[in-house]
Amino acid sequence: GRAVVVSRAATMQRSIGVENYVTEVPLTLTRPDLDTPDTMRFRFEKMIREAQNSICAAIEEIDGTKFRQDAWTRKEGGGGITRVIQDGNVWEKAGVNVSVVYGSMPPEAYRAASGNPELMQRIKDAGGSSRVPFFAAGISSVMHPKNPHAPTMHFNYRYFETEEWNGIPGQWWFGGGTDITPNWIVEEDMKHFHGSYKKVCDRHDPAFYPKFKKWCDEYFMISHRGETRGLGGIFFDDLNDRDPSTILAFSTDCVNSVVDAYCPLVTRHKDDAYTEEEKHWQQVRRGRYVEFNLVYDRGTTFGLKTGGRIESILMSMPLTSRWEYDLQPAPGSKEADFIDACKVPRNWV
Amino acid sequence: GRAVVVSRAATMQRSIGVENYVTEVPLTLTRPDLDTPDTMRFRFEKMIREAQNSICAAIEEIDGTKFRQDAWTRKEGGGGITRVIQDGNVWEKAGVNVSVVYGSMPPEAYRAASGNPELMQRIKDAGGSSRVPFFAAGISSVMHPKNPHAPTMHFNYRYFETEEWNGIPGQWWFGGGTDITPNWIVEEDMKHFHGSYKKVCDRHDPAFYPKFKKWCDEYFMISHRGETRGLGGIFFDDLNDRDPSTILAFSTDCVNSVVDAYCPLVTRHKDDAYTEEEKHWQQVRRGRYVEFNLVYDRGTTFGLKTGGRIESILMSMPLTSRWEYDLQPAPGSKEADFIDACKVPRNWV
Numbered sequence: 001g002r003a004v005v006v007s008r009a010a011t012m013q014r015s016i017g018v019e020n021y022v023t024e025v026p027l028t029l030t031r032p033d034l035d036t037p038d039t040m041r042f043r044f045e046k047m048i049r050e051a052q053n054s055i056c057a058a059i060e061e062i063d064g065t066k067f068r069q070d071a072w073t074r075k076e077g078g079g080g081i082t083r084v085i086q087d088g089n090v091w092e093k094a095g096v097n098v099s100v101v102y103g104s105m106p107p108e109a110y111r112a113a114s115g116n117p118e119l120m121q122r123i124k125d126a127g128g129s130s131r132v133p134f135f136a137a138g139i140s141s142v143m144h145p146k147n148p149h150a151p152t153m154h155f156n157y158r159y160f161e162t163e164e165w166n167g168i169p170g171q172w173w174f175g176g177g178t179d180i181t182p183n184w185i186v187e188e189d190m191k192h193f194h195g196s197y198k199k200v201c202d203r204h205d206p207a208f209y210p211k212f213k214k215w216c217d218e219y220f221m222i223s224h225r226g227e228t229r230g231l232g233g234i235f236f237d238d239l240n241d242r243d244p245s246t247i248l249a250f251s252t253d254c255v256n257s258v259v260d261a262y263c264p265l266v267t268r269h270k271d272d273a274y275t276e277e278e279k280h281w282q283q284v285r286r287g288r289y290v291e292f293n294l295v296y297d298r299g300t301t302f303g304l305k306t307g308g309r310i311e312s313i314l315m316s317m318p319l320t321s322r323w324e325y326d327l328q329p330a331p332g333s334k335e336a337d338f339i340d341a342c343k344v345p346r347n348w349v
Numbered sequence: 350g351r352a353v354v355v356s357r358a359a360t361m362q363r364s365i366g367v368e369n370y371v372t373e374v375p376l377t378l379t380r381p382d383l384d385t386p387d388t389m390r391f392r393f394e395k396m397i398r399e400a401q402n403s404i405c406a407a408i409e410e411i412d413g414t415k416f417r418q419d420a421w422t423r424k425e426g427g428g429g430i431t432r433v434i435q436d437g438n439v440w441e442k443a444g445v446n447v448s449v450v451y452g453s454m455p456p457e458a459y460r461a462a463s464g465n466p467e468l469m470q471r472i473k474d475a476g477g478s479s480r481v482p483f484f485a486a487g488i489s490s491v492m493h494p495k496n497p498h499a500p501t502m503h504f505n506y507r508y509f510e511t512e513e514w515n516g517i518p519g520q521w522w523f524g525g526g527t528d529i530t531p532n533w534i535v536e537e538d539m540k541h542f543h544g545s546y547k548k549v550c551d552r553h554d555p556a557f558y559p560k561f562k563k564w565c566d567e568y569f570m571i572s573h574r575g576e577t578r579g580l581g582g583i584f585f586d587d588l589n590d591r592d593p594s595t596i597l598a599f600s601t602d603c604v605n606s607v608v609d610a611y612c613p614l615v616t617r618h619k620d621d622a623y624t625e626e627e628k629h630w631q632q633v634r635r636g637r638y639v640e641f642n643l644v645y646d647r648g649t650t651f652g653l654k655t656g657g658r659i660e661s662i663l664m665s666m667p668l669t670s671r672w673e674y675d676l677q678p679a680p681g682s683k684e685a686d687f688i689d690a691c692k693v694p695r696n697w698v
Contacts, residue, residue: 070675084674093674224653287666294643295653304573304644311675317636319673323666325433325442326419 019072019309022079029079029100030137040172040244041135044159045100047248048139049081051157051255052098055141056083058259059096062267063088067096072309078102082312086319090150090270094143095315104131105306110162112302116238119171126166133163139255140299142316143262144289148282149272151182151189152230152289153262154316156299157255159248174247175237178258179216180265181230183278183285184334185341187348189265190231194348196261197234197254204250212236217345222292227342229292281335283322290321368421368658371428378428378449379486389521389593390484393508394449396597397488398430400506400604401447404490405432407608408445411616412437416445421658427451431661435668439499439619443492444664453480454655461651462509465587468520475515482512488604489648491665492611497631498621500531500538501579501638502611503665505648506604508597523596524586527607528565529614530579532627532634533683534690536697538614539580543697545610546583546603553599561585566694571641576691578641630684632671639670 028035028045035041056067065088073079080099085091105113110132111120138158145152157176164170180193194213201208216235220228234254239247293300293316303313329335377384377394384390405416414437422428429448434440454462459481460469487507494501506525513519529542543562550557565584569577583603588596642649642665652662678684 068674086674093672095674224656224659283669290639290670291643291663294640295650301644307573310573314640314672315674317672320632320669320671321639322669323442323663324668325417325435325444325664326660 019074019079021070021072023071025071025081026073026079029073030135031077031102035135040159040248041137041161043248044251045098045137047252048098048137048157048255051139051252051258052081052083052096054256055258056096058263059085059091059094059143062263062270063090063094065089067094070311076103080309080312082309082315084315090145090147090266092144092146092319093315093317094141095312096139096141097312097315098137098139099308099312100135100137102133102135104133106131109302109306110134110165112298113160114171114173114238116173119168122168126168128166130166132165135161140316141258144286144318145266145270147270147272148183148274148278149186149269150266151180151193151262151269152318153178153180153258155179155255155258157251159251171240172244173238173240174244174251175239176251176254177212177216177219177233177235178254178261179220179230179233179235180262181285181289182265182338183282184338185231186265186269189268190348192264193233193261196257198349200253200257201234203253204246208236208250209234213347220292221296222288223296225288225291227288227339228345229289229342231341231348232345280322280324283320284324284327286318286321287323289318293317368423368428370419370421372420374420374430375422375428378422379484380426380451384484389508389597390486390510392597393600394447394486396601397447397486397506397604400488400601400607401430401432401445403605404607405445407612408434408440408443408492411612411619412439412443414438416443419660425452429658429661431658431664433664439494439496439615441493441495441668442664442666443490444661445488445490446661446664447486447488448657448661449484449486451482451484453482455480458651458655459483459511459514461647463520463522463587464647465522468517471517475517477515479515481514484510489665490607493635493667494615494619496619496621497532497623497627498535498618499615500529500542500611500618501667502607503528503530504604504607506600508600520589521593522587522589523593523600524588525600525603526561526565526568526582526584527603527610528569528579528582528584529611530634530638531614531687532631533687534580535614535618538617539697541613542582542610545606547698549602549606550583552602553595557585557599558583562696569641570645571637572645574637574640576637576688577694578638578691580690580697581694629671629673632669633673633676635667635670636672638667642666 030041030045060066065085067083067085069083071081078100082097085094107123111123114120140156142154155178159174161172162170198209212234216232217228219235379390379394409415414434416432416434418432420430427449431446434443456472460472489505491503504527508523510521511519547558561583565581566577568584649662
């Protein structure tokens with residue numbers, strides 16, 4: 001199944017380092033000397049670790065299964081905490097991952113990480129190959145339920161800093177988002193999920209929801225199919241246009257709204273009856289999820305190519321997935337309606 | 350499961366065009382005016398279409414199922430013939446695809462397609478953004494059997510031409526390879542498969558097998574895991590160091606050896622007894638296959654990003670696959686031995 005043009009394998013740089021597994025997670029994965037409690041680096045890590053605890057507690061309550069935890073630190077500093085439920089009662093795979101990374105990266109990685117066209121140009125103009133000191137902390141999660149009528153959900157909130165480099169002052173920005181991937185359209189579910197995040201956004205800036213909803217639809221595009229991965233939510237990046245504490249408050253509100261926005265949909269559908277055909281369709285949609293994550297998702301591809309912990313990055317993969325040749329949903333079917341909403345994103349609230 | 354750095358979605362160019370499905374496949378997909386029977390373009394297409402027929406006939410005989418055929422042409426010229434067996438008796442998915450593509454591509458695509466460092470530098474130095482006229486024809490195939498003891502096999506043989514561009518004379522080269530992906534090591538199977546291709550290579554040049562065996566191990570590397578996709582075979586690219594007819598003869602010998610090198614392994618194992626654990630392991634290995642194809646394979650990523658026919662490109666995907674969190678084979682197990690051979694490629698003949 002290859003096109004006719006095939007060339008040499010890419011040579012990859014694995015730059016982040018080797019993990020040391022720890023049974024006792026340090027109180028902070030940041031640098032005690034540099035990242036004092038007043039810094040955003042410290043405050044952001046505290047926020048995401050508390051969110052990991054509260055979200056995992058809510059999921060354990062519904063699933064009736066405890067998360068397995070793997071925690072590690074790196075000699076160069078930083079570390080991570082991965083929590084996974086595999087083959088649970090409700091979820092086939094649910095993972096919540098926190099990581100704190102600092103070190104230095106090549107200018108190309110800086111450009112890719114920033115995503116900001118103006119900054120990207122300045123980095124290019126600055127030239128040179130000296131590495132850029134950076135700090136990054138984030139929480140990310142994917143949850144794939146067993147029941148095909150219960151949707152998959154993903155969220156990721158992150159904070160990024162660089163130090164002064166080649167005459168470019170140090171930068172900081174926030175990014176994140178929460179998005180939903182059901183297998184069919186259930187209007188009231190989408191109204192609840194999108195409505196929840198519209199409320200969160202509106203509490204901080206009425207311009208946020210329309211802007212971040214559109215950004216989400218654009219980001220989660222499986223370009224080769226001209227279809228979104230799912231039915232969206234919110235997505236933002238390079239957010240640094242107001243006081244950092246104000247954006248931290250918004251990010252905190254977003255991540256703390258995951259449970260209320262998502263879990264009612266799972267509780268509502270986890271015991272729905274389903275047919276073998278519906279299970280097949282879910283598996284095919286899981287395949288599309290894999291396509292997006294491995295081909296387009298910047299977090300996944302950046303992580304794989306720079307030496308992130310593979311098992312934490314690929315925790316986002318579904319437990320099982322399926323690729324059927326040239327599967328075309330019947331016109332007028334609920335599957336065709338779903339694909340239509342992936343081709344032309346709809347407004348749910 | 351994302352790393353902390355996530356940025357904007359890539360914007361993709363879809364440049365090849367839209368397919369028109371045809372029930373009668375034209376005798377040639379090349380340009381009757383330009384690609385006369387004496388040209389390598391015509392001769393290569395003839396060779397791969399005959400190979401598609403003979404290989405599919407052999408597979409149908411073993412599987413007891415007929416291939417479904419989808420054929421298409423493009424307004425801009427060229428076209429393809431995709432043949433697929435899905436959920437057959439022996440194979441869960443077997444596809445054999447022929448395509449002929451011509452048109453023009455951006456200089457970046459030329460560089461990526463050539464893979465030849467010297468030529469890549471000349472293209473870079475030539476500068477300019479004018480598009481490069483090219484012709485490409487290829488046959489590609491992936492076959493995933495149902496029985497976990499029967500190996501997956503992939504082959505791809507292709508011929509590429511460019512016209513004079515920006516002072517760089519027109520180029521031509523051949524590429525290709527056949528490789529095997531079992532789920533465990535069966536020494537006599539590997540001796541048969543690699544031995545078959547060593548014999549083919551030795552008939553043409555005794556330097557070929559060692560060189561192309563090593564190239565195969567390097568190309569099919571899942572870099573983020575430091576493991577090959579499978580147990581190798583042969584792989585070559587940019588082959589233009591001798592008379593084109595001589596290389597055509599070698600390519601023809603390679604593609605015509607697929608059935609004898611591969612099918613005996615399937616016939617031997619298609620009815621082997623297997624446990625549920627063995628089926629699970631097969632599914633996990635299928636997941637690794639997906640990782641390689643979607644993250645690294647140049648043919649797949651080039652095809653997806655330039656508007657190739659999605660269903661033909663992703664015909665290489667297994668019907669089903671599985672990702673388990675942090676699966677570690679038991680030390681001393683046959684699974685651990687297999688992974689070891691993926692980490693440090695072995696010689697089989």
